[in-house]
Amino acid sequence: MYKVKVYVTLRESVLDPQGNAVKSSLHSLGFEEVQDVRIGKYMELLIEKSDRNIDEIVKEMCEKLLANPVIEDYRYELEEVVTK
């Protein structure tokens, strides 16, 4: 079993209106120090071992569903979990 942590972020060149809204809210709350906010997604998946290579599976899942490769970048971390 693998535990996979996937991070999906908007590409640098893409505007982030949600991040800007959060920045404005933080300013209104008195956190004037905040210069920039970018919002992404974080996903944790549990994947069973199979014949296929785990990196291949994760990349395919990211490109097909979890991220939009046109406007988003993704990276992931793999961790092997010992099942009892």
Next chain:
Amino acid sequence: MYKVKVYVTLRESVLDPQGNAVKSSLHSLGFEEVQDVRIGKYMELLIEKSDRNIDEIVKEMCEKLLANPVIEDYRYELEEVVTK
């Protein structure tokens, strides 16, 4: 200047309907190996140095706005950025 990476996740005991929907979609796409999906948020903030302690600022921001402490946990990583 600090670069702060904030990870917000649903607490273990809280149901994650969005994660379940993604899991079903992954199964429909043929990724039967996927056992569980939990979805969270990932945020990158740029924060200017000020008189206040940076850990204090980040914790306060998370508890007031970025996370809902009733159903979510958060963790963060700090990185000092040298401005040119």
